[in-house]
Every structure is written in structure tokens, then in C-alpha cells.
Amino acid sequence: MNAGMSPDMEDDFVQVSATDGAMQVETTSVEETRAFGEFLACFLCVGDFIALDGELGAGKTSLVQGLAAGLKVPAPVTSPTFTLLHLYEGGRLPLYHFDAYRLASPEELEGLGYEEYFYGDGVCVIEWGRLAEAYLPARRIRITLEQSSSADSRRITLAPYGGEEGWRRELLRCLSSYRDAAGIRRRRGKV
Amino acid sequence: MESFQWILGIESSCDETAAAILKEGRILKANLVASQTDLHRVYGGVVPELASRQHMESVNLLIDQAAEQAGVRLRDLDGIAVSRGPGLVGALLVGLSTAKALAYSLAIPYVGVNHMEGHIYANWLTGPDISFPLIGLIVSGGHTALMLLEGHGSYRLLGQTRDDAAGEAYDKVARTLGLGYPGGPVLDRLAREGNPEAISLPVARLRDDPWSFSFSGLKTAVLNLMHRLAEQGIAIDKADLAASFQENVCATLTEKTIAAAAAYGVDQVLLAGGVAANSRLRQMMAAACDAAGFTLYLPEPAYCTDNAAMIACAGYYRLRAGFRDGWDLNAAPALGMDSV
Numbered sequence: 001m002n003a004g005m006s007p008d009m010e011d012d013f014v015q016v017s018a019t020d021g022a023m024q025v026e027t028t029s030v031e032e033t034r035a036f037g038e039f040l041a042c043f044l045c046v047g048d049f050i051a052l053d054g055e056l057g058a059g060k061t062s063l064v065q066g067l068a069a070g071l072k073v074p075a076p077v078t079s080p081t082f083t084l085l086h087l088y089e090g091g092r093l094p095l096y097h098f099d100a101y102r103l104a105s106p107e108e109l110e111g112l113g114y115e116e117y118f119y120g121d122g123v124c125v126i127e128w129g130r131l132a133e134a135y136l137p138a139r140r141i142r143i144t145l146e147q148s149s150s151a152d153s154r155r156i157t158l159a160p161y162g163g164e165e166g167w168r169r170e171l172l173r174c175l176s177s178y179r180d181a182a183g184i185r186r187r188r189g190k191v
Numbered sequence: 192m193e194s195f196q197w198i199l200g201i202e203s204s205c206d207e208t209a210a211a212i213l214k215e216g217r218i219l220k221a222n223l224v225a226s227q228t229d230l231h232r233v234y235g236g237v238v239p240e241l242a243s244r245q246h247m248e249s250v251n252l253l254i255d256q257a258a259e260q261a262g263v264r265l266r267d268l269d270g271i272a273v274s275r276g277p278g279l280v281g282a283l284l285v286g287l288s289t290a291k292a293l294a295y296s297l298a299i300p301y302v303g304v305n306h307m308e309g310h311i312y313a314n315w316l317t318g319p320d321i322s323f324p325l326i327g328l329i330v331s332g333g334h335t336a337l338m339l340l341e342g343h344g345s346y347r348l349l350g351q352t353r354d355d356a357a358g359e360a361y362d363k364v365a366r367t368l369g370l371g372y373p374g375g376p377v378l379d380r381l382a383r384e385g386n387p388e389a390i391s392l393p394v395a396r397l398r399d400d401p402w403s404f405s406f407s408g409l410k411t412a413v414l415n416l417m418h419r420l421a422e423q424g425i426a427i428d429k430a431d432l433a434a435s436f437q438e439n440v441c442a443t444l445t446e447k448t449i450a451a452a453a454a455y456g457v458d459q460v461l462l463a464g465g466v467a468a469n470s471r472l473r474q475m476m477a478a479a480c481d482a483a484g485f486t487l488y489l490p491e492p493a494y495c496t497d498n499a500a501m502i503a504c505a506g507y508y509r510l511r512a513g514f515r516d517g518w519d520l521n522a523a524p525a526l527g528m529d530s531v
Contacts, residue, residue, distance in 0.1 A: 030408075056411075056414055057414040061354055065354075075525075078353065078354055078355070078356070079356065081332075081355070081363070082331070082332035083205065083277070083279075084205070086525065102362075111281065111282070112281060147418075151415045
């Protein structure tokens with residue numbers, strides 16, 4: 001990626017790769033990360049599962065706050081690290097928000113009755129998904145957040161995984177219309 | 192008025208299963224907690240089947256033990272209080288179903304209690320009789336909220352965290368500093384050896400929303416600082432960072448609490464929740480209340496974390512006020528603090 005370039009240059013802020021079926025977005029603030037989540041929410045359906053990864057402070061909860069805003073969830077969305085699971089109703093779809101960070105072992109998900117939410121009637125998202133890899137549904141959207149050029153900017157990599165090839169292609173096609181919060185500094189390109 | 196001499200409290204909202212027996216609303220006769228880790232240690236590791244059933248396995252055993260310790264028979268109980276939310280639905284249902292079954296078989300009333308309301312009542316367990324109104328700061332690993340407490344069962348949520356709870360920020364910064372997880376109490380101890388003014392950290396300013404909190408930005412700022420210093424090969428003074436972080440969080444919590452008390456014309460302040468055991472927060476809040484001429488209520492550190500005694504105490508006041516719940520009461524995993 002083009003770290004540290006001036007804002008008026010033609011940036012590769014959105015990249016959709018035809019080969020590995022992933023897209024990348026670069027956000028420059030928490031607000032933009034949230035805005036990307038809000039955009040993504042438009043294309044989510046019942047049963048969609050999102051596995052979120054990224055270090056502490058990468059913006060996982062911010063992205064979920066955006067998802068919730070996009071789903072028109074009325075309640076404030078806060079981190080479920082301690083409480084493990086937050087349920088939000090009243091939006092376009094129910095939102096089930098898990099966090100695997102403090103699970104001593106992924107088996108603890110069984111104590112939470114995870115099937116009801118992983119395969120439920122809403123959109124399910126789990127922070128620190130890699131800590132519960134064995135339990136994740138085969139069909140999922142993998143999202144990774146990494147710090148990029150500056151302390152506030154993040155590279156978001158999104159990859160539909162498993163499921164029908166048509167579903168993966170269609171999701172990426174929809175998401176490729178993403179414009180960042182400022183509506184500038186983006187261009188679609190090939191990796 | 193019914194006496195409610197013996198109240199059984201049941202708490203199973205998250206990791207721990209707990210049971211307590213309270214006499215006359217104030218005298219704690221038994222207070223037992225079975226944590227998942229204890230149960231698994233017996234079997235030498237996490238047993239998945241056990242993890243899903245641990246609340247169920249522990250709850251009856253705990254109730255029997257609590258009764259034995261208190262020297263009462265179950266048929267002597269006058270009422271039951273049980274946490275009904277917020278929390279994990281499966282865990283909550285075990286406690287709630289047990290409470291209903293027991294209340295039905297003993298033909299005594301029971302009430303569901305908001306877990307957060309329970310934390311508030313930790314102050315009634317050991318303190319003097321507390322009068323209303325109060326400003327309550329409920330601060331734990333999962334919650335950070337300012338409330339106006341107007342009477343038993345009458346509360347108004349003024350503001351809460353918009354992202355991370357204060358306790359969560361503590362635990363995550365602690366883990367990054369290599370203090371383990373959850374490391375809030377360890378960070379608290381380390382901070383006493385550091386200089387709280389050594390490192391300047393940002394304070395979230397929330398426009399038009401004076402009573403809400405945000406700790407996510409502070410957490411990220413600490414992590415960014417550590418990464419930057421690591422890249423530059425500069426050794427970090429962990430005690431200074433811990434002290435600066437702790438000072439920042441405690442100052443924010445204290446300032447907003449005192450400002451809320453002043454704004455609502457209330458001269459009593461109450462702390463509750465796991466972070467209410469933090470030494471610096473207690474110290475800073477005490478000094479600020481002293482300066483403002485406010486009375487401060489602090490719960491015993493032993494009753495700050497999740498326990499059933501606080502649920503029994505909250506339930507005692509609810510029962511006394513005439514509250515009763517029916518057999519159709521459901522667990523409320525997303526129960527807010529504005530509906531206690």
C-alpha cells in the first residue's frame with residue numbers, strides 16, 4: 001500500500017483482487033472505520049457471520065458500531081470483551097456481538113449456547129475470531145484490521161470465505177462500490 | 192409489612208455461580224461463589240460439557256451449602272432474589288429457573304433483580320443506613336455508568352460508556368504491559384510505584400454529552416505509545432505508564448461524578464462495581480467529595496466483584512417495597528441500566 005502519500009494523489013485505497021477473492025480498504029480515522037462498517041451493513045443478510053481480527057485498539061469494536069448503525073440498531077454498541085456477548089434487537093436485523101478475547105478456551109462458547117447466534121436469525125459478528133477458529137461457521141466474512149501508515153490509519157482486509165462462489169463474488173461486487181467517508185482518495189484497482 | 196427475615200440470593204449472570212443468605216436485609220450469614228475455573232481445576236482442564244453445564248451443576252450445591260453455613264433450613268426462607276440480567280442468557284436461566292422452582296415449592300415470593308442494581312446494593316451490606324438521593328458511579332469490567340438514585344427501585348441512567356468499560360481498559364492495558372489478564376488489580380498496585388504525571392495521555396471529550404464515557408481512545412493511545420517506544424528501542428517505565436493511565440481514568444470518573452452530583456443538586460455519592468475496589472479511585476473520589484462537602488459511600492472491596500449477597504440485598508428492598516415476580520419472568524440478557 002502507499003503509505004504516507006499526499007491526499008491529492010491517486011491512491012489505491014480500495015483494492016478488489018480477482019484472484020484471491022479479497023478486498024482492501026484503507027481508513028484514516030476511527031470515524032472512517034465506523035463508516036466502512038455502516039456501508040458493509042447494507043449488504044448483510046440473515047445468517048451472515050463476520051469473524052473480526054486485529055490487535056488491541058485496531059478498531060474492531062468501532063467497525064461493529066458502524067455495522068450496528070447501518071443495521072439501524074437503536075442501542076449504543078459497547079465492547080463485549082468482559083460480558084462475552086451482546087445482543088441488539090430493534091434494527092433491520094438482530095445483531096449478535098461476540099468477543100473471544102478473554103475466553104480461556106474456545107470450548108467456553110458452548111456454555112454460551114453459541115449455535116443459537118452463529119446460525120441464528122440475525123447477523124453475527126465475533127471479535128478475535130481466530131481465537132475460536134474451530135467453532136466458526138464454514139461460510140463467513142473474514143475481516144482483518146491492521147495499523148497502516150499512521151497511528152490512526154487502518155488497512156481493512158475483507159474476504160468472504162466458504163459458501164457458494166456466487167455469494168462470495170456478489171458480496172465483493174457490492175462492496176467494491178465503497179467510497180470512504182470523504183468520498184475521495186479512492187480508486188478501484190487490481191492487485 | 193412482611194418481615195423477610197431470611198432472603199436467599201442467587202447470581203449466575205456471567206462466569207460465576209453464587210448463592211448468599213441474608214438475615215434482616217443487612218446481616219450476611221453466607222456468601223458463596225463457585226467459579227468456572229475452580230470447577231475445571233478439579234477435572235484438570237476445561238471440560239466442554241462441564242463448561243456448558245457448570246452453573247446447573249453448582250447452583251443447587253451452593254444453595255445447600257449456603258443454607259448450612261447460615262444455619263437455616265430452606266423452608267425457613269422468606270423470599271428469593273435472583274439476577275435476571277444483563278448477562279448470558281443460558282447462565283441467567285439456570286439461576287432464574289432455580290429461583291422459580293424453589294419459590295414455588297416453598298410457596299414464598301421471589302423477585303428478579305437487575306445485576307447492576309445489585310452492585311449498587313453492595314453498599315448497603317456493610318455501611319450505615321443510606322438515604323436517597325445519591326449519584327451512583329457503577330464501574331466494572333463490563334459497565335461504566337453514572338446514575339441518579341432517587342429511591343429503592345427508582346433510578347435514572349445519566350450516561351454510560353460509549354465503547355470500552357473502564358475495567359476493560361484497565362485489563363487490556365495491563366495485559367499489554369505484561370501484567371496478565373485480567374490485570375486491573377495488578378496495574379493498580381504497580382501504579383503506586385510510578386509517577387502519575389510522567390506521561391501525558393488524552394482525555395475523551397464528548398460534545399453535548401457530559402455524563403457519557405469513552406475509554407477506547409485512551410486504550411489505543413497507550414498501545415500506540417508502547418509500539419512507538421518499542422520501535423525506537425526506548426525502554427518503557429511500566430510503573431510510570433501504569434500510574435499515568437490510572438490517573439487519567441480515575442480523574443475522568445471522579446470529575447464526571449462530582450459534576451453530576453453538583454448538576455443534580457445531590458450531596459451524596461456512591462461507588463459500585465469491580466473497579467470500585469481500585470485504590471486510586473477510592474482515594475481520589477474521597478478527596479473530591481471531601482472538598483465538595485459530599486458524603487461518599489464505598490462498598491467493601493470484597494463485595495465489589497460479582498456476588499450473590501448484593502443480589503439478596505437488592506431483592507430484600509424490592510420485596511419489602513411490594514415487588515413480586517410471576518412464573519413468566521424471563522431472563523433479560525440485554526437488560527439496560529435504565530430499566531432496573
